[in-house]
Amino acid sequence: MTIRVLALAVFLASPLSAYAAGCVSGAAVGGVAGHVAGHHGVLGAAAGCAVGHHEAHVQAKKAQAAQQAAPAPATAAQPH
Numbered sequence: 284m285t286i287r288v289l290a291l292a293v294f295l296a297s298p299l300s301a302y303a304a305g306c307v308s309g310a311a312v313g314g315v316a317g318h319v320a321g322h323h324g325v326l327g328a329a330a331g332c333a334v335g336h337h338e339a340h341v342q343a344k345k346a347q348a349a350q351q352a353a354p355a356p357a358t359a360a361q362p363h
Contacts, residue, residue, distance in 0.1 A: 304343070309335015 313331015318324035 305339025
């Protein structure tokens with residue numbers, strides 16, 4: 284148990300890449316759900332990581348599309 288907590292602390296302290304967006308939060312939720320569902324915390328964490336990463340990717344694409352769809356602000360001519 285102590286080794287797992289230590290490994291988790293080292294993982295969370297390490298810099299995360301952009302690819303891992305959503306993975307940590309998804310893994311935390313999935314790990315808890317998997318543990319409660321029948322002591323399958325590792326399997327739940329892996330599935331949660333995949334789902335969290337997918338959701339972060341979808342959210343990023345929506346934000347990018349909204350940014351591109353927004354009209355550019357009109358610049359008024361300034362009197363000199």
